[in-house]
Amino acid sequence: MTHPKVYSIPAGAPFVDMLAAGIMERVGGDPMALAGVTVLLPTRRACRALQAAFLRRSGGQPTLLPRMAPLGELDAGDLSLTEEELPDVPLDLPEAISPLNRQMTLARLILGADGLSATTAQAVRLGADLGRLIDAVWTERAGFEKLESLVPEDYAEHWQVTLKFLRIITEVWPAILESTGETDPAKRRNLALETQAALWQAAPPPGMVIAAGSTGSIAATTELLAVIARLPKGAVVLPGLDTGADDTIWDAIAEDESHPQHGLSQLIRLLGVTRDEVRPWTDATEPRGARARLIAEAMRPAATTEGWRELSGVDASALDGLTRIDAATSEEEAQVIALLMRHALETPTKTAALITPDRNLGRRVAMALARWGILVNDSGGQPLAHTAVGTYLRLTAELVASRVHPLALLALAKHPMAAGGRDSGDFRAAARALERVVLRGPRPAEGFDGVLAALEQAERFDHEEQQEFLRGWLVDIGQRAAPFLEALTTDTPLADLVRAHVAFCESLAADDELTGAERLWRQDDGEEAARFVHDLLDAAEGFPAIPAKDYPALLDALMSARAVRPRYGLHPRLFILGPMEARLQHLDLTILGGLNEGTWPPAASADPWMSRPMRRDFGLPSPERLVGMSAHDFAHACGAPEVVLTRAARVEGTPTVPSRWLLRLETVLKAVDLDGVIEERGACWLGWARGLDEPDRVQPVAAPEPRPPLTARPRKLSVTAVETWMRDPYAIYARYTLDLNKLDPIAADPGASDRGQIIHDTLDAFVREYPGPLPPDALDRLIALGRERFGPLLRSHPDVWAFWWPRFERVAGWFVDLERERRPRLRPLATEVPGRLELSGPGGPFTLTAKADRIDRGPDGLVVIDYKTGTPPSTREIELGFAPQLPLEAAIAAAGGFSGVDKGAVAELTFWRLSGGDPAGEEKPVKGDPAALGEEARAGLEALIAQFDNPNTPYRSRPRPAMAPRYTDYAHLARVQEWSSGGGEGE
Numbered sequence: 001m002t003h004p005k006v007y008s009i010p011a012g013a014p015f016v017d018m019l020a021a022g023i024m025e026r027v028g029g030d031p032m033a034l035a036g037v038t039v040l041l042p043t044r045r046a047c048r049a050l051q052a053a054f055l056r057r058s059g060g061q062p063t064l065l066p067r068m069a070p071l072g073e074l075d076a077g078d079l080s081l082t083e084e085e086l087p088d089v090p091l092d093l094p095e096a097i098s099p100l101n102r103q104m105t106l107a108r109l110i111l112g113a114d115g116l117s118a119t120t121a122q123a124v125r126l127g128a129d130l131g132r133l134i135d136a137v138w139t140e141r142a143g144f145e146k147l148e149s150l151v152p153e154d155y156a157e158h159w160q161v162t163l164k165f166l167r168i169i170t171e172v173w174p175a176i177l178e179s180t181g182e183t184d185p186a187k188r189r190n191l192a193l194e195t196q197a198a199l200w201q202a203a204p205p206p207g208m209v210i211a212a213g214s215t216g217s218i219a220a221t222t223e224l225l226a227v228i229a230r231l232p233k234g235a236v237v238l239p240g241l242d243t244g245a246d247d248t249i250w251d252a253i254a255e256d257e258s259h260p261q262h263g264l265s266q267l268i269r270l271l272g273v274t275r276d277e278v279r280p281w282t283d284a285t286e287p288r289g290a291r292a293r294l295i296a297e298a299m300r301p302a303a304t305t306e307g308w309r310e311l312s313g314v315d316a317s318a319l320d321g322l323t324r325i326d327a328a329t330s331e332e333e334a335q336v337i338a339l340l341m342r343h344a345l346e347t348p349t350k351t352a353a354l355i356t357p358d359r360n361l362g363r364r365v366a367m368a369l370a371r372w373g374i375l376v377n378d379s380g381g382q383p384l385a386h387t388a389v390g391t392y393l394r395l396t397a398e399l400v401a402s403r404v405h406p407l408a409l410l411a412l413a414k415h416p417m418a419a420g421g422r423d424s425g426d427f428r429a430a431a432r433a434l435e436r437v438v439l440r441g442p443r444p445a446e447g448f449d450g451v452l453a454a455l456e457q458a459e460r461f462d463h464e465e466q467q468e469f470l471r472g473w474l475v476d477i478g479q480r481a482a483p484f485l486e487a488l489t490t491d492t493p494l495a496d497l498v499r500a501h502v503a504f505c506e507s508l509a510a511d512d513e514l515t516g517a518e519r520l521w522r523q524d525d526g527e528e529a530a531r532f533v534h535d536l537l538d539a540a541e542g543f544p545a546i547p548a549k550d551y552p553a554l555l556d557a558l559m560s561a562r563a564v565r566p567r568y569g570l571h572p573r574l575f576i577l578g579p580m581e582a583r584l585q586h587l588d589l590t591i592l593g594g595l596n597e598g599t600w601p602p603a604a605s606a607d608p609w610m611s612r613p614m615r616r617d618f619g620l621p622s623p624e625r626l627v628g629m630s631a632h633d634f635a636h637a638c639g640a641p642e643v644v645l646t647r648a649a650r651v652e653g654t655p656t657v658p659s660r661w662l663l664r665l666e667t668v669l670k671a672v673d674l675d676g677v678i679e680e681r682g683a684c685w686l687g688w689a690r691g692l693d694e695p696d697r698v699q700p701v702a703a704p705e706p707r708p709p710l711t712a713r714p715r716k717l718s719v720t721a722v723e724t725w726m727r728d729p730y731a732i733y734a735r736y737t738l739d740l741n742k743l744d745p746i747a748a749d750p751g752a753s754d755r756g757q758i759i760h761d762t763l764d765a766f767v768r769e770y771p772g773p774l775p776p777d778a779l780d781r782l783i784a785l786g787r788e789r790f791g792p793l794l795r796s797h798p799d800v801w802a803f804w805w806p807r808f809e810r811v812a813g814w815f816v817d818l819e820r821e822r823r824p825r826l827r828p829l830a831t832e833v834p835g836r837l838e839l840s841g842p843g844g845p846f847t848l849t850a851k852a853d854r855i856d857r858g859p860d861g862l863v864v865i866d867y868k869t870g871t872p873p874s875t876r877e878i879e880l881g882f883a884p885q886l887p888l889e890a891a892i893a894a895a896g897g898f899s900g901v902d903k904g905a906v907a908e909l910t911f912w913r914l915s916g917g918d919p920a921g922e923e924k925p926v927k928g929d930p931a932a933l934g935e936e937a938r939a940g941l942e943a944l945i946a947q948f949d950n951p952n953t954p955y956r957s958r959p960r961p962a963m964a965p966r967y968t969d970y971a972h973l974a975r976v977q978e979w980s981s982g983g984g985e986g987e
Contacts, residue, residue, distance in 0.1 A: 004229035004236070004271050006278045010286040011240030012639035014586035016046070019212050019237060020053040022281045023066065026208065036207035037066035040228070042214050044070050045379070046584045071193075071214055071221055093195065094181055096188035100558070102134075103127040104539040105176060109168045111544075116165070120546045121553035128561070129608055130169050138186035141219050142619035144170045150614050162609060193220035197227040204231045212237035213584045216267035217629060229271050236271065237281050238264055239584065240636050242296055250275060252301035257624035259301050260631035288639060294318035295638045298665040299631060314672045323644045324662070325682035327689075330648040334364035336682075336689040337591050340644060341365070341574050342372055344589045351589070353575040355582040355637050357602055357630075358594035362576045365593075369574070378576040381563035384532060387525035390559055392417040396505050397552040400485050403446040406439040406747040412508075413477075417520060419511035420476055427511075430473045435746065437461060437470065443747035448478035480507040488551060494543035497551065498536055528564045579633035590640035595647040595659040601630040634661055644682070703979045704730060705954035708737050713948060716847040719888040722941060726882050727965045729948075733955035734970040742969040750793055755804055756869040758793075759811065759914060760853065762786045763867065764831045767854065771828050779816045786812060807916025814921035815914070826856045826863060835898035837891060839942055843949035848941065850889050852898060861907035864889050864930075872911035872924050878933070881940045882963045886911070886926055888941065890934030906930040 009018045019039075027033040041047050047068040054065055106127035110118060118126065137144060147163060147170065177183055183191070197220075200209070209228050215238075216222040228234040242261050245253065254265045268278060286292050294314050300307060327333035337354055344352035354365055359380050369376050384390040395412040402408045412418055413431030420427050434451075437458045438444065444454035452474055461467050487500035506516030521530040536558060546554065577585065579600075594600050604623035607615060616622060637643070645665075647658055658666075669675045714736040717725065725732045734740045766782050775781065786808050793800045833855060837848040854865040866872075866886055873883030886909040896903025909926040926933065947953050957974035958964040971977075 004273050006236045006273050007281040008238040008241035009281050011636045012288040015584045016050045016053040035064040038209045039066045039068045040071045040211040094183040096185040097182040100535045101539040106130050120550040121557045124557045135186035190220040193224045197224040201227050208233040210235045215263040252303045256301040258627040260635040262628045290318035298668045321642045323681040324678040325646045327648045330651045333648040337365045338368035351573045351587045353587045354591045356593040361594045376574045377570040379581040381565035384562035385559040389525040389529040401548050441744040488548045491545040495540040524566050525564045589642045591644045593646045596656040601627045701978045710843045719850040719885045729955040730957035731970045762789045767831045782812045810916045810920035811914045826858045829855045835892040837897045841945035841949045846945050861905040863908040884937045887933040887937035890930045891938040
């Protein structure tokens, strides 16, 4: 073995191009000799980048390439593990267990652990955490034998509990692996690296071996690099080693784990060379030396930052090609980045990439680029659970697990993959029809039978055959889902449950042309979903039955680890990369996005197993080491020709703190009087991005003033609608002229109006049943009637039992006491009694309708009562005519318009406020002479009829804002917030 040969390529130089140039120089330009070279790189993406670099050097001509392999994925097919066996170097390496198989096996062990209560999804997530701990231990070669001695037994009762739980991976898991002959993925990688190192050390290969771009973050990798560096024809090429720092700074770097050069300083120490012995790979120098100096100063170790007081060698040239943009929100940041990337395409052959660890930002940028029809190459891909097929798998599971909840049924039926053997458009049309007819309003009973029963009771259909059509449509879906439903509601092993689920998915996905399998498993997301199902079926063998409610969450937890990466149709010059994928990539425009503390560098995640000192004593890396690796990615990326640094001041509405690296850069620039320069360059991009969606001018919209013809204007209204007519004529126009009705919520929970209706119905039934003297147990009987009217709501809705029912009991007590006091002098005549009054207007007859809650007869005449579970109108509103309900009912009663109630004078108008609070109820008599109020209300209504019988009278929205209704279903349609003085900036 020779002295280690270690080289470096400057951070600002195109790494793979310089690497290719150096290799060609060393082989003398002989293409045949090039085929004998082996190059090890950090990732497969880096291997593809080096292939492209050789292609550029050959001018696009065919050429032989070196043998390339990613360091972290060495296998027998990649390197020399098939060579002749050597003593003490076993070549028969065990296979690595699949990550999903390991996760499911660990989850099964967790579910069987004593004293632990967890859902299946929680166990699966814990299994993933345990898997990461296992891999970390193998990566750092820590060894589980240290666990027992980490904390003295007398001082750590909680740790003893944790140790007991961790026996799953310290005792049970190794036994399982031994029985299967498999090993953990990280251990398998270590074995491959160690074996390759042993082979090359024992028998150096004849060809050149180059390991390039690695920072040696894995111990086994470092050992292989040390062997390669000492091979006769071996070389290690480092990415951007800082050769300009003085010895004081370099010594501080060796102690500062968070520094970007710390990993390289440790690597060259382990390789057995000093920094001075590291040679340039080519004669190329740092192309942007001034910027490299600036970044090095900004990343200076904390122990030496006093050097910022006397900075030298940093001038304005260091800022050439460097821009900073601070957006207001993450949405604006994504818009700016998309604009920068779109602008890059205006220059032929120019490449651009967003580098960020923030996956949400990456997805936002991809969506923003779609406005120009650009599909960007996103290395992170899209989570399988968020794709069309992944969503479909989840929705089919939720439908059955929820016992056909209306929301789950509609979400699935409206999914593009659902077709049920029909044209998918017709299938979704049927779903929309079922929504209107059945699923809007109270939730039907559980299961397909419950929805079918609600369909039988429905009354409003679009055409005569619709009910029968929907019945057949529902029955067909129920039959397709029946085997899956049976499997989910019985003790079916997980593997069989997954098979039943897939069968239902395929059956429902079939349309009138293709089978379900043909539609479901095609395209990128379908292929990834098929691989996921195959892996899950393999991993689920032996897994016990799970509760039905756990299955959708289990599916979500497992799919969250799978990503879909499109292979075709992506733009060849634009990329979205994570920091790891961006290593060794060289682009003309590099955008470093999401530069907020906690995002880049990422926040240290809480270890569920060990404290920080325990991790250190156990041999696991500290959070600072991870920050240092992230800092190296950041500093290396800053060497690109054009660099834009972006961040958002707020993310999801929460204020953020700039990344520590931005704050350090600010400090250095202020020290050399260059602060604000790079921010000024970004101002124009912020302005252009904001201008993309800003209109040229804002033209205020006028309030609507529809003037329908007289024939389209209503000739029949209820007394409550007349109040709306007074307060908001536009609502009358929308409701009666346009025939627009607000849709009820899907599977609606009972609301205030339902509570009021139940109380009305209960009091109505009580008064009808006991119109004379009350029985001694009147309160008990009223409460019994209430219990009957509330019905299943008391069992299915805890809030009804906890809040509504106690209020009703208080109302019932108040009501019975009042009735006992009233009955000797007043006799109930009618409850919930309909009435009508025929009026005339210039446009013809007009009918006023009403339903009085209750009418009593007293010694002085009729008493008209209105129950109010809300707030009764004020006296002023009644006097001004904006609450005409009771006065108009008095007019109807005076004219003999109520069914079964003889014409007579009205002696009293009163509201009964039934709040159930303190007090439980109140009598609120209307002030004034009831007869006079009735006449005034009738005259006012006739004047209103005459006014709107004029075709030129518009139906304005809220003509008197002070008297506008507190709530209306049509404010959005009238665009009130756009034109009203009290409106906001948008709807």
